Amino acid sequence: MPENNPQEKLAFTYPARGALRLVLSGDWQIASITPSLDEAIAELKTHPEVTEIAFESSQIGDWDTGLAAFLLKLARECERRKIRLSPEGLPQGAQKLLTLAQAVQEKEAPAPKVQEPFLTRVGDTAVKVWNEIKSLLDFLGELLVSFTRLLKGKAYIRKKDFKAIIQACGAEAFPLVSLISVLLGLILAFVGAMQLRMFGAQIFVADIVGIAMVRVMGAIMTGIIMTGRTGASFAAELGIMQTNEEIDALRTLGIPPVDFLILPRVLALVLMMPLLTLYSNLMGILGGYIIGVGMLELNPVEYFNRTQEAIGINNLWVGMVHSVVFGVIIAVSGCFRGIQCGRSAAAVGEATTSAVVTGITSIVVATAIITYICQLLGV
Amino acid sequence: MENKPVIEARDLTIGYGEEIVMRGLNFRVQKGDIFIIMGGSGCGKSTLLKSIIGLLEPLAGKVLYGEKSFWEAEAPEQLKIMRRFGVLYQGGALWSSLTLAENIALPLEMYTQLRPKQVQDVVELKLALVGLSGYEDFYPAEISGGMRKRAGLARAMALDPDILFFDEPSAGLDPLSAKLLDDLILQLSDTLGTTVVMVTHELASIFAVGNNAIFLDREAKTMTAEGPPKQLLKDSRDERVIEFLTRGEKPARRA
Ligand SMILES: Nc1ncnc2c1ncn2[C@@H]1O[C@H](COP(=O)(O)OP(=O)(O)OP(=O)(O)O)[C@@H](O)[C@H]1O
Ligand SMILES: [Mg+2]
Numbered sequence: 001m002p003e004n005n006p007q008e009k010l011a012f013t014y015p016a017r018g019a020l021r022l023v024l025s026g027d028w029q030i031a032s033i034t035p036s037l038d039e040a041i042a043e044l045k046t047h048p049e050v051t052e053i054a055f056e057s058s059q060i061g062d063w064d065t066g067l068a069a070f071l072l073k074l075a076r077e078c079e080r081r082k083i084r085l086s087p088e089g090l091p092q093g094a095q096k097l098l099t100l101a102q103a104v105q106e107k108e109a110p111a112p113k114v115q116e117p118f119l120t121r122v123g124d125t126a127v128k129v130w131n132e133i134k135s136l137l138d139f140l141g142e143l144l145v146s147f148t149r150l151l152k153g154k155a156y157i158r159k160k161d162f163k164a165i166i167q168a169c170g171a172e173a174f175p176l177v178s179l180i181s182v183l184l185g186l187i188l189a190f191v192g193a194m195q196l197r198m199f200g201a202q203i204f205v206a207d208i209v210g211i212a213m214v215r216v217m218g219a220i221m222t223g224i225i226m227t228g229r230t231g232a233s234f235a236a237e238l239g240i241m242q243t244n245e246e247i248d249a250l251r252t253l254g255i256p257p258v259d260f261l262i263l264p265r266v267l268a269l270v271l272m273m274p275l276l277t278l279y280s281n282l283m284g285i286l287g288g289y290i291i292g293v294g295m296l297e298l299n300p301v302e303y304f305n306r307t308q309e310a311i312g313i314n315n316l317w318v319g320m321v322h323s324v325v326f327g328v329i330i331a332v333s334g335c336f337r338g339i340q341c342g343r344s345a346a347a348v349g350e351a352t353t354s355a356v357v358t359g360i361t362s363i364v365v366a367t368a369i370i371t372y373i374c375q376l377l378g379v
Numbered sequence: 380m381e382n383k384p385v386i387e388a389r390d391l392t393i394g395y396g397e398e399i400v401m402r403g404l405n406f407r408v409q410k411g412d413i414f415i416i417m418g419g420s421g422c423g424k425s426t427l428l429k430s431i432i433g434l435l436e437p438l439a440g441k442v443l444y445g446e447k448s449f450w451e452a453e454a455p456e457q458l459k460i461m462r463r464f465g466v467l468y469q470g471g472a473l474w475s476s477l478t479l480a481e482n483i484a485l486p487l488e489m490y491t492q493l494r495p496k497q498v499q500d501v502v503e504l505k506l507a508l509v510g511l512s513g514y515e516d517f518y519p520a521e522i523s524g525g526m527r528k529r530a531g532l533a534r535a536m537a538l539d540p541d542i543l544f545f546d547e548p549s550a551g552l553d554p555l556s557a558k559l560l561d562d563l564i565l566q567l568s569d570t571l572g573t574t575v576v577m578v579t580h581e582l583a584s585i586f587a588v589g590n591n592a593i594f595l596d597r598e599a600k601t602m603t604a605e606g607p608p609k610q611l612l613k614d615s616r617d618e619r620v621i622e623f624l625t626r627g628e629k630p631a632r633r634a
Contacts, residue, residue: 250474
């Protein structure tokens with residue numbers, strides 16, 4: 001019995017000119033090492049006169065689909081080279097497997113994926129981006145129409161769902177927002193204190209933390225947390241509904257999915273974001289206070305007064321504007337990606353990822369725009 | 380039976396984007412029919428159904444409901460047409476965040492003036508019709524696949540629609556449940572006069588309930604046969620139709 005050495009399992013003999021016989025021996029199993037097709041191809045290359053291939057398999061040991069896989073590849077190669085393949089010398093079962101594999105194929109086998117030329121890919125990407133923008137605008141339009149329906153009292157929103165969403169994206173987000181915001185306040189105060197101590201101006205730590213948190217950091221931090229927490233969950237929920245045909249079922253009932261699924265989510269987040277941001281501001285200031293009073297030994301009352309003076313109503317407004325805008329962005333990107341989702345588990349994963357990416361990117365862009373506008377307005 | 384079709388397809392071409400799945404579809408569904416759309420796997424049955432029920436715009440041609448062309452109608456008109464039918468999707472497609480009772484109640488709340496108590500009564504009745512009494516407060520994730528299908532049927536029937544659409548209602552059911560579902564469909568069409576359009580490749584169902592059918596051929600990319608299933612089995616000359624209807628056991632070679 002031949003060893004488990006692939007070379008010895010496959011031998012080539014020539015009973016007549018132009019007729020190649022493959023002699024198979026030993027075990028041909030998926031789990032064992034079988035000869036690769038390359039050897040056979042190399043043999044064919046050195047003997048271009050071959051027009052017919054036969055088999056001799058009286059010495060073959062155990063075999064399974066490992067053999068069939070080899071044979072199928074060989075058969076395809078033969079077809080390309082216009083060589084006749086006569087399977088008679090193979091074990092009965094292997095002949096049948098080969099026939100089966102070659103028989104019924106999906107009529108139009110999918111076109112093999114080829115790397116497109118560079119310019120084509122650029123063009124394709126541009127078209128894709130353009131289509132994406134168009135469908136986003138469509139989506140926003142639908143949302144707006146749905147919102148006007150709501151104002152007219154015609155949109156169908158279930159109170160129970162709305163409450164559940166508020167609960168999930170509001171109350172349940174408090175612990176995480178607290179944690180991150182306190183940490184942010186601590187860091188801001190600590191870094192500020194190191195510098196300010198050199199001038200003996202420690203008390204300005206209160207200004208730094210207060211203004212930074214209230215004007216923008218609180219909103220941004222809350223925005224990023226909510227993108228990861230809620231935006232992603234919106235995308236996943238809607239994506240799975242899409243996969244389960246639940247959204248189709250709404251459509252055929254004449255219930256606009258936008259009214260039923262998206263509007264409550266957007267509204268809930270737009271309501272909750274300012275509240276969460278206010279809370280985050282507070283927690284950030286608390287973090288600053290811990291450093292200021294605990295480490296720098298500032299007077300607590302003085303710290304409090306300093307903070308109050310520094311913040312000012314303008315900063316508070318700017319922060320609130322940020323938070324509302326972020327609320328819209330997060331909810332829209334989550335829902336948009338969810339609705340766009342394809343119909344597979346992988347598509348749901350992609351939808352979730354791109355909801356987070358879209359959300360965070362848009363938050364950054366929006367912050368830049370708002371900052372610029374504030375500068376123009378001088379607030 | 381009157382001769383005005385409830386649904387009529389005229390030169391319908393369906394597909395996704397630029398890819399044509401089927402073309403040249405012409406057929407009529409009469410009132411009270413149990414109309415079967417059959418064909419091999421992946422030939423475009425679900426796609427055709429989607430184009431008929433208003434989820435996927437056809438690439439060309441018309442779908443007429445009575446006199447009205449669905450895809451040329453204005454949105455409110457489309458809604459009015461859609462209100463007339465109920466759909467059972469391949470996987471049931473129950474709304475996962477709602478209980479079974481709420482699933483069935485939703486269309487009722489949307490479109491009727493019933494009071495909450497009355498809605499409750501109707502819901503109970505519909506669930507009883509599909510043999511799911513007592514499951515009102517279960518969520519779709521808490522019941523079996525077959526039960527989900529039946530609950531989906533109850534929801535499709537919520538508004539007593541004129542037309543019921545089914546996408547492979549018996550796929551994934553055991554033979555007995557499949558038979559019960561067939562019986563239910565027959566009874567509905569008998570007692571309420573509901574028109575049924577059903578996608579299926581379950582031979583038993585096709586012969587048991589279908590009184591008219593079309594066969595979609597994947598290679599020809601169009602429909603290659605139309606008529607009552609039993610008659611098709613007897614008279615069809617098309618090899619693939621015969622093969623399909625006999626599970627390939629009689630590759631017909633008849634003159
Ligand atoms: N969303 C889609 N986008 C592009 N092509 C699709 C899409 N859905 C289905 N197809 C293609 O359309 C063709 C018909 O699919 P369809 O789902 O209508 O088949 P079917 O007859 O319902 O099959 P089955 O009996 O397996 O449910 C298939 O070739 C499929 O690849
Ligand atoms: Mg299908």
